[in-house]
Amino acid sequence: xxxxxxxxxxxxxxxxxxLRKCYEDLVAVEDVSFSVAAGEIFxxxxxxxxxxxxxxxCITGLRRPDGGQIRVLGLNPxxxxxxxHELVGVQLQSSQLPGLLRVREILRLYRSFYRxxxxxxxxxxxxxxxxxxxxxxxxxxxxxxxxxxxxxxLIGRPKVAVLDEMTTGxxxxxxxxxxxxxxSVRDHGTSMILVTHFMDEAQxxxxxxxxxxxxxxxxxxxxxxxxxxxxGGKRVRFVPDKPFDDEQLTALPEVTSVxxxxxxxxxxxxxxxxxxxxxxxAAAGITADDVEMESATLEDAFVSLTGSPLHDPDAxxxxxxLKKTGKLVRR
Amino acid sequence: MSMAWSIRPARVPPRAAFGELLRTESLIxxxxxxxxxxxxxxxxxxxxxxxxxxxxRKAETSLHGLTLLDVYLPVLVAMSMNNLGMFGLPPVLxxxxxxGILRRLSTTPLPPSWVLGAQLVINFCEAVASIVIVxxxxxxxxxxxxxxxxxxxxxxxxxxxxxxxSIGLWIAAVARTYKxxxxxxxxxxxxxxxxxxxxxxxxxxxxxxxxxSDFTPLGASVQALQSAVEGPFPPASSLLVxxxxxxxxxxxxxxxxxxx
Numbered sequence: 132x133x134x135x136x137x138x139x140x141x142x143x144x145x146x147x148x149x150l151r152k153c154y155e156d157l158v159a160v161e162d163v164s165f166s167v168a169a170g171e172i173f174x175x176x177x178x179x180x181x182x183x184x185x186x187x188x189c190i191t192g193l194r195r196p197d198g199g200q201i202r203v204l205g206l207n208p209x210x211x212x213x214x215x216h217e218l219v220g221v222q223l224q225s226s227q228l229p230g231l232l233r234v235r236e237i238l239r240l241y242r243s244f245y246r247x248x249x250x251x252x253x254x255x256x257x258x259x260x261x262x263x264x265x266x267x268x269x270x271x272x273x274x275x276x277x278x279x280x281x282x283x284x285l286i287g288r289p290k291v292a293v294l295d296e297m298t299t300g301x302x303x304x305x306x307x308x309x310x311x312x313x314x315s316v317r318d319h320g321t322s323m324i325l326v327t328h329f330m331d332e333a334q335x336x337x338x339x340x341x342x343x344x345x346x347x348x349x350x351x352x353x354x355x356x357x358x359x360x361x362x363g364g365k366r367v368r369f370v371p372d373k374p375f376d377d378e379q380l381t382a383l384p385e386v387t388s389v390x391x392x393x394x395x396x397x398x399x400x401x402x403x404x405x406x407x408x409x410x411x412x413a414a415a416g417i418t419a420d421d422v423e424m425e426s427a428t429l430e431d432a433f434v435s436l437t438g439s440p441l442h443d444p445d446a447x448x449x450x451x452x453l454k455k456t457g458k459l460v461r462r
Numbered sequence: 463m464s465m466a467w468s469i470r471p472a473r474v475p476p477r478a479a480f481g482e483l484l485r486t487e488s489l490i491x492x493x494x495x496x497x498x499x500x501x502x503x504x505x506x507x508x509x510x511x512x513x514x515x516x517x518x519r520k521a522e523t524s525l526h527g528l529t530l531l532d533v534y535l536p537v538l539v540a541m542s543m544n545n546l547g548m549f550g551l552p553p554v555l556x557x558x559x560x561x562g563i564l565r566r567l568s569t570t571p572l573p574p575s576w577v578l579g580a581q582l583v584i585n586f587c588e589a590v591a592s593i594v595i596v597x598x599x600x601x602x603x604x605x606x607x608x609x610x611x612x613x614x615x616x617x618x619x620x621x622x623x624x625x626x627x628s629i630g631l632w633i634a635a636v637a638r639t640y641k642x643x644x645x646x647x648x649x650x651x652x653x654x655x656x657x658x659x660x661x662x663x664x665x666x667x668x669x670x671x672x673x674x675s676d677f678t679p680l681g682a683s684v685q686a687l688q689s690a691v692e693g694p695f696p697p698a699s700s701l702l703v704x705x706x707x708x709x710x711x712x713x714x715x716x717x718x719x720x721x722x
Contacts, residue, residue: 191569192569193565193568193569193722213571216570216571217571219569220569221566221569221570223562223565223566223569225562226561226563226565226566227561227563228561228563228566229490229558229563231489231490231493231494232486232489232490236485236486236489237486239482240479240482240483240486243475243476243478243481243482244475244476244479244570244571244572245475245476245570245571246476283566287570287571
């Protein structure tokens with residue numbers, strides 16, 4: 132295993148190089164390398180059993196890697212655990228809390244572990260749990276439990292937060308509320324690693340992300356870059372207020388084709404497609420109404436990079452059972 | 463992760479964290495109610511029932527002039543420690559491990575061993591509370607003799623707690639789930655109580671049974687407590703038996719306990 136020891140860059144908060152982890156004869160993670168910049172939301176996207184959870188478990192010190200190097204804020208998760216736990220907040224997949232404690236009591240308890248924690252009441256407000264402070268944990272809905280679990284990862288005001296499948300099992304409204312919460316926490320300067328198998332979540336939240344499959348990273352980049360790698364390009368659909376000649380648009384380097392469906396015009400292309408189309412039309416005195424744009428999705432990217440869909444309908448929902456799914460590479 | 467190397471004192475969380483842990487763990491015990499009833503209530507209720515039966519308060523020649531209630535006092539004291547050691551500690555800790563609570567805590571600055579510490583403190587306090595209530599009831603209401611050798615009594619109580627809590631920790635270490643912990647605890651609970659003399663008081667046990675009883679933690683405990691109540695310092699054998707259980711089970715528990 133080559134040991135890449137670049138000089139530490141101050142803006143890199145998490146640096147993973149050639150990470151490898153096996154469970155008995157199963158290779159769960161192989162040659163995984165990526166780094167997370169300060170203030171960034173970094174996504175790890177892939178199907179169940181791809182090795183996402185194993186990767187973050189190594190980063191948070193819960194598992195000992197079999198190879199490679201991990202630095203989190205300059206610390207080695209295995210050797211510097213005590214220091215690391217002060218600075219890194221972790222939300223684990225499917226971990227329970229005592230049912231007979233009230234929300235406020237649980238937050239107070241976890242708050243007491245840290246040197247410079249956030250305020251409990253302020254936190255309840257941000258989480259939309261202000262009226263649930265006195266509710267017993269066992270009486271909370273799935274979404275509320277999940278938000279509390281995220282809150283516990285953030286109550287110590289960590290520099291880095293690791294959130295594993297944070298919106299699994301949530302209804303759409305709760306998911307959007309959680310996304311808003313994540314963005315507001317990032318705006319306060321916390322870097323984040325999000326593990327998810329939801330491509331819409333990754334697309335919405337992540338500045339950059341790694342697509343993982345069978346324990347390996349298949350691509351890293353911004354959601355836009357990854358989608359473009361898939362070759363799907365972009366598509367703009369609109370209704371013009373005046374007729375115009377297709378050639379006005381096909382002449383643009385960004386545009387690959389123009390189609391008309393009734394009153395709708397559909398333009399395919401890449402790059403800064405929307406800007407190019409709208410400004411060209413505007414220059415010709417044409418207004419575009421009902422503008423809709425579609426990008427090739429991460430889903431498309433995933434399919435084109437791995438040849439398999441992101442969502443396997445038969446996949447076990449619990450990545451913890453990854454050994455049983457047999458989707459891992461046999462050594 | 464074994465307990466032995468996961469305790470890293472490099473950076474200790476704020477001391478207030480232990481206070482918060484004690485607070486929340488006590489709240490859980492109080493809200494659960496069943497724990498309080500089993501841990502504190504049962505020996506007290508038995509004391510009240512036995513004390514109200516006239517036959518229990520008659521001196522018996524077969525008991526060397528003691529009343530049945532005299533004989534039952536140390537049994538009930540030992541019983542409260544047995545309840546807590548078997549049903550207070552193991553299911554809670556195994557349940558915390560099963561539910562991922564200990565694992566989650568291991569990602570915070572709090573060492574998971576502090577949870578174990580808080581559990582030990584709380585169960586210890588429950589045991590002391592229960593013993594004090596049973597003693598006060600026995601002495602003040604039913605005219606039993608107060609322990610004539612208080613120092614030996616306290617020592618016997620501490621050794622009993624050490625032995626039973628060590629066995630409890632060992633059960634918590636080997637049981638993978640809350641249910642398993644309850645099952646294993648039950649398998650220990652009733653035989654231990656039997657040899658303590660809950661059903662057949664020690665003085666009335668056949669010699670062979672009595673001999674076995676002397677080598678069980680609760681049998682040795684009742685022997686030591688009985689002696690401390692009557693006055694003489696307990697036989698060294700009974701104290702050593704308890705210390706032995708505490709050491710062996712404690713050692714194995716520490717070596718095998720897993721946080722996840």
